[in-house]
Amino acid sequence: MTAVKENIKRILEERAFLWENQGKALADIANLREFTAEERVKFEAVEADFGAFGQRIKALELSLDQERQINEFAALFQNDNTVRTAVETELRSVLSLREKSEVDFSFTGKEMTRALATGTAGAGGNLIPATFWDMLIQPLRNFVSVLNAGATQITTASGENITIPRVSSYGAAAAQVEATQLTGSDPAFDQTTLKAFKFGDFRDVSRELIDDSAIDIEGLITKLIGQNIGLLLGQKLSTGTGINQTAGIVTASTVGVTGATGVSGAATFDNIIDLFYSIGAPYRGNGSWIIADQALGGIRKLKDSTGRYLWEPSVVFGAPDLILGRPVFGDPNMAAPAIGAKPILFGDISAYWVRFVNSLRIERSDQALFGTDQVAFRGVLRADGLLTDPSAVKTFQGGAS
Structure with missing residues (x-):
C-alpha cells in the first residue's frame, strides 16, 4: 500500500x-x-x-x-482459520458469478473487488493478472462526476416516488415605522420529486465461448455491463433533460454568468471570477467545479493580472486540482465550449441528491436462452437525481460570437 x-x-x-x-x-x-x-x-x-x-x-x-x-x-478472520477459509470459499463463489444466480453490488465503496479466475491457464492465468479494478464501482467513479464532486447519495429499499418539500422563496423583512403594524413578506414553498428510472444492459453469450475461451468471458461481460450502466448514469446525472428521465445537474442549474460577446463560447478569467461569486457565501465555501473535459485546456490558460494561473495542479495524494481554492472535477458528458453551451458549473454539489433503489444487480441465467444454448447476463439499476436548491449551483453559458 x-x-x-x-x-x-x-x-x-x-x-x-x-x-x-x-x-x-x-x-x-x-x-x-x-x-x-x-x-x-x-x-x-x-x-x-x-x-x-x-x-x-x-x-x-x-x-x-x-x-x-x-x-x-x-x-x-485472522484468528480463526476455519471461519476464514469457509467465508473465503463462499466469497469466491459469489464473486466469480459461477455458483450464484444473483449478485448485488452496492455503491458504498466498501465492496470486495472481483478476482479473475487465474487458478489455471485456461481460466485466464496466462493472460491477465490476479486482480483488476472493481468492475462495477470503477465505472461509477470514472463516469459520474457529480458523485465524485460530493452529491448527496441516498438508498431506498423500494422505488416509490419521494416527494421533497422545499422553500422556493424565503420571504423578506420590511423597513418599519414607529407605532405601526410590523410587515414583511411570507416565505413560499413548493415540492420536488425523486423518482426511480431504470438503467439496464443485456448480453447473451454462447456456451461454447464461455467453456472454451482462454480468457474470463464472464468477468469481461460483467465489466462491460458495469461500464455501460455507469456511462449512461453519468450522462443522465450530468445533462439529462428531466423529460421522462433524470434532470441532470447541468440541466437543473440556472445560468450564473453569460460569456462576453466576441469570445465564441469560451470563458474568460473574469467569467470564472463572476461565476464563483454568483453563489452565496454559505454554498461557495463548500463549492466545487465541474468542468467539461473539452473546456479544461482553455481553463488552464487563464491567469490574473499578476500572471498567476487560476488552475492549481495538485501535488498531494488524494487531493484534486483547484481553481480559486475549490476542487475541480472533469466531466466527459458536459458540452464543449460553444455559443449557448454550458461547459462550466460551480456550487455546492451536495445540494444535488442522487437516489438509488437498493443496488446495482448483475445477474446470470443459464435457462433464459435454453433453446439457443446461450447464457444470459443482465445488469439493472434504478436511480434518479435532482437539484434540491437551485441557488446552490450555477453554470457558465457561452456568449455570442
Whole structure:
C-alpha cells in the first residue's frame, strides 16, 4: 500500500513538473497570440500527457482502495482459520458469478473487488493478472462526476416516488415605522420529486465461448455491463433533460454568468471570477467545479493580472486540482465550449441528491436462452437525481460570437 501511495505521489509531481516546464510556457503564448503549427502540436501533446497522468492516478487509487478492502476483510478472520477459509470459499463463489444466480453490488465503496479466475491457464492465468479494478464501482467513479464532486447519495429499499418539500422563496423583512403594524413578506414553498428510472444492459453469450475461451468471458461481460450502466448514469446525472428521465445537474442549474460577446463560447478569467461569486457565501465555501473535459485546456490558460494561473495542479495524494481554492472535477458528458453551451458549473454539489433503489444487480441465467444454448447476463439499476436548491449551483453559458 505504501508503494502505491509513493507511486501516486511521484506521478503528481511529474504532472506538476510538466505544467511548470512546458504547460505554463505554452499557455503564456496562447494568451498573446495564436499557436504556430509546431506549438499547437506541443500543446496537444502536453494535454494528452495530462490526460494520461489522470488515468494512471485513477487506476492506482482504485488499486489502493482494493488492497485496503482485502486487508480489512482478512483482518476480520485472522484468528480463526476455519471461519476464514469457509467465508473465503463462499466469497469466491459469489464473486466469480459461477455458483450464484444473483449478485448485488452496492455503491458504498466498501465492496470486495472481483478476482479473475487465474487458478489455471485456461481460466485466464496466462493472460491477465490476479486482480483488476472493481468492475462495477470503477465505472461509477470514472463516469459520474457529480458523485465524485460530493452529491448527496441516498438508498431506498423500494422505488416509490419521494416527494421533497422545499422553500422556493424565503420571504423578506420590511423597513418599519414607529407605532405601526410590523410587515414583511411570507416565505413560499413548493415540492420536488425523486423518482426511480431504470438503467439496464443485456448480453447473451454462447456456451461454447464461455467453456472454451482462454480468457474470463464472464468477468469481461460483467465489466462491460458495469461500464455501460455507469456511462449512461453519468450522462443522465450530468445533462439529462428531466423529460421522462433524470434532470441532470447541468440541466437543473440556472445560468450564473453569460460569456462576453466576441469570445465564441469560451470563458474568460473574469467569467470564472463572476461565476464563483454568483453563489452565496454559505454554498461557495463548500463549492466545487465541474468542468467539461473539452473546456479544461482553455481553463488552464487563464491567469490574473499578476500572471498567476487560476488552475492549481495538485501535488498531494488524494487531493484534486483547484481553481480559486475549490476542487475541480472533469466531466466527459458536459458540452464543449460553444455559443449557448454550458461547459462550466460551480456550487455546492451536495445540494444535488442522487437516489438509488437498493443496488446495482448483475445477474446470470443459464435457462433464459435454453433453446439457443446461450447464457444470459443482465445488469439493472434504478436511480434518479435532482437539484434540491437551485441557488446552490450555477453554470457558465457561452456568449455570442
